[in-house]
Amino acid sequence: MTENENIELAELLFGEEELKTREEYEEMYPYRKLGNKSEVTRLAPSPTGFMHLGNLYSALADERIAHTKEGVFFLRIEDTDAKRKVEGAVELVIDSLKYFGIEFDEGEGLGQGSGIYGPYTQSERKEIYHTFAKELVEKGLAYPCFCEEDELEAIRKEQEEKKELTGYYGRYAVWREKSLDEIKEAISMGKPYVLRLRSQGSPDKEFTFKDEIKGEVNLPENIHDVVILKKDGIPTYHFAHAVDDHLMRTTLVLRGGEWLASVPTHVELFNALGFKLPKYAHTAHMMKIDPETGGKRKLSKRSDPEMSLSFYREEGYHPHCIKIYLMTLLNSNFEEWHRNNPEALPEEFPFSVKKMNNSGALFDMDKLESICKDELSMLDEGAVYEFIENWAKEFAPEKHAVYFADKEKMLSVLRLCMGVGQKRRRKDLINAKQALEFVSIFFESPGDGEDEFKQTPEDVKAILEDYLSRFDYEDDNQVWFEKIKEIAQNNGFATDRKVYKENPGNFKGETSDVAEVVRIAITGRANTPDLWSIIHIIGEEEMKERLSAKI
Ligand code: GLU
Numbered sequence: 221m222t223e224n225e226n227i228e229l230a231e232l233l234f235g236e237e238e239l240k241t242r243e244e245y246e247e248m249y250p251y252r253k254l255g256n257k258s259e260v261t262r263l264a265p266s267p268t269g270f271m272h273l274g275n276l277y278s279a280l281a282d283e284r285i286a287h288t289k290e291g292v293f294f295l296r297i298e299d300t301d302a303k304r305k306v307e308g309a310v311e312l313v314i315d316s317l318k319y320f321g322i323e324f325d326e327g328e329g330l331g332q333g334s335g336i337y338g339p340y341t342q343s344e345r346k347e348i349y350h351t352f353a354k355e356l357v358e359k360g361l362a363y364p365c366f367c368e369e370d371e372l373e374a375i376r377k378e379q380e381e382k383k384e385l386t387g388y389y390g391r392y393a394v395w396r397e398k399s400l401d402e403i404k405e406a407i408s409m410g411k412p413y414v415l416r417l418r419s420q421g422s423p424d425k426e427f428t429f430k431d432e433i434k435g436e437v438n439l440p441e442n443i444h445d446v447v448i449l450k451k452d453g454i455p456t457y458h459f460a461h462a463v464d465d466h467l468m469r470t471t472l473v474l475r476g477g478e479w480l481a482s483v484p485t486h487v488e489l490f491n492a493l494g495f496k497l498p499k500y501a502h503t504a505h506m507m508k509i510d511p512e513t514g515g516k517r518k519l520s521k522r523s524d525p526e527m528s529l530s531f532y533r534e535e536g537y538h539p540h541c542i543k544i545y546l547m548t549l550l551n552s553n554f555e556e557w558h559r560n561n562p563e564a565l566p567e568e569f570p571f572s573v574k575k576m577n578n579s580g581a582l583f584d585m586d587k588l589e590s591i592c593k594d595e596l597s598m599l600d601e602g603a604v605y606e607f608i609e610n611w612a613k614e615f616a617p618e619k620h621a622v623y624f625a626d627k628e629k630m631l632s633v634l635r636l637c638m639g640v641g642q643k644r645r646r647k648d649l650i651n652a653k654q655a656l657e658f659v660s661i662f663f664e665s666p667g668d669g670e671d672e673f674k675q676t677p678e679d680v681k682a683i684l685e686d687y688l689s690r691f692d693y694e695d696d697n698q699v700w701f702e703k704i705k706e707i708a709q710n711n712g713f714a715t716d717r718k719v720y721k722e723n724p725g726n727f728k729g730e731t732s733d734v735a736e737v738v739r740i741a742i743t744g745r746a747n748t749p750d751l752w753s754i755i756h757i758i759g760e761e762e763m764k765e766r767l768s769a770k771i
Contacts, residue, residue: 229403233364234350251271252469263279269307273519274286275529279320285571299343337468365394378392416446535653537650550581551572596655597649598645636750636754661758675733701752702753713727713730715731742758
């Protein structure tokens with residue numbers, strides 16, 4: 221087609237729309253005035269109603285990259301795929317980011333003052349895309365394609381049979397060389413069409429692409445006449461990405477590694493549109509060790525509950541712990557930094573894209589739990605109280621009513637369980653759900669799943685009766701323990717460890733075995749924080765009731 225015909229075609233396709241010009245948009249969305257090291261990053265989720273760990277991983281990286289150097293981090297909702305759109309999904313995205321403490325400066329969900337680069341939801345930007353699509357048609361770089369599904373299917377079949385690259389390109393791109401008259405005729409028949417890029421790439425050329433995480437990669441030029449506007453005039457991801465990240469003045473596109481293969485298309489689109497290419501950082505996929513095979517595999521939405529962000533909320537993981545864990549996955553030197561600066565906020569860490577994991581971030585639940593234990597043990601009991609209480613209110617209302625009825629009691633429980641005031645803090649608590657389980661012995665008589673006594677029923681009975689007869693609530697910890705020793709002595713247990721080790725056959729056990737009987741009888745557990753303290757939290761009456769039930 222001639223230049224004039226291209227212009228005529230553009231008019232034919234878009235003439236009825238009132239579109240702004242490219243210049244107007246360039247002016248509306250000016251370049252941002254930021255330092256030359258500052259980056260503009262964005263999270264661009266599709267509202268599918270599911271937020272996964274990978275989303276949070278990217279969001280945290282985006283947020284850190286922007287905020288470490290006074291840049292901007294914004295949220296864009298990519299809802300061009302109507303089939304995947306789910307009611308309430310946008311709220312879920314915003315709410316999840318908020319819960320995990322990831323703050324964005326601009327974008328969807330901030331309401332008034334959300335920023336001047338909006339709208340930040342793609343479905344509200346149709347006319348912007350059309351301005352740029354029209355321009356491509358005018359330049360002969362895009363054309364309508366009226367192929368129906370079955371025609372495309374036939375092309376694909378033929379290519380498969382001939383073992384050729386599948387797709388709409390070169391001689392297979394049947395509408396690429398049609399005349400204006402043929403196109404006019406199809407339009408007049410009311411045939412639906414998509415708009416395709418007229419690719420200028422050549423099949424045997426490669427180019428070198430520099431990824432901020434992966435380094436230099438050689439990629440083939442794009443040769444596909446990819447769809448840029450779908451039949452309903454809604455752009456594809458590729459086209460919306462180019463237009464939006466250009467006009468929103470994104471400087472660094474951080475996204476899942478699955479998009480690396482689309483880079484040739486994006487490079488061609490940016491060139492065709494006359495846009496400067498942003499920097500790209502393609503992140504590694506989240507991996508885990510498969511418990512069955514022992515091999516590494518991708519974390520999957522379907523079979524791994526820990527992939528979903530709602531899992532961490534429902535189990536009551538403290539968002540700060542998740543953040544610390546993700547930071548260790550994101551930057552290889554974070555862990556050491558954090559060890560050396562345990563009190564410093566993760567925001568103080570000098571985050572670097574260059575240090576990002578290139579080979580698949582390995583998700584490890586044990587590691588996460590150990591981070592949780594460390595981090596929770598650094599909080600004071602008030603902070604832990606508030607966190608567990610909020611969780612219980614939402615996820616365990618029945619327990620909440622019982623456990624949190626007496627604030628002072630719960631605070632002393634937490635103080636004890638966390639070892640507050642002791643030389644070394646205890647590290648027993650992992651998440652709110654497990655913490656409630658852990659402190660349950662203070663609020664409920666031991667129920668199912670108790671640890672078993674290791675002594676004979678006769679000895680258990682004798683020990684407990686002896687214990688009850690000597691018990692005095694006023695005894696301090698030391699006196700109380702002396703009495704345990706006396707009970708040991710009376711019942712054939714050794715009170716001196718050395719003596720016991722030399723002649724174990726002469727004794728039924730030693731003092732610690734006696735203490736264990738009392739401990740299990742009162743708490744149902746062989747391992748607990750200090751037993752004397754437990755007794756002084758649950759009270760004499762409750763202790764006696766529990767013991768009597770065992771005799
Ligand atoms: N909407 C795309 C996705 O959810 C975003 C990719 C990108 O960040 O550009 O995969």
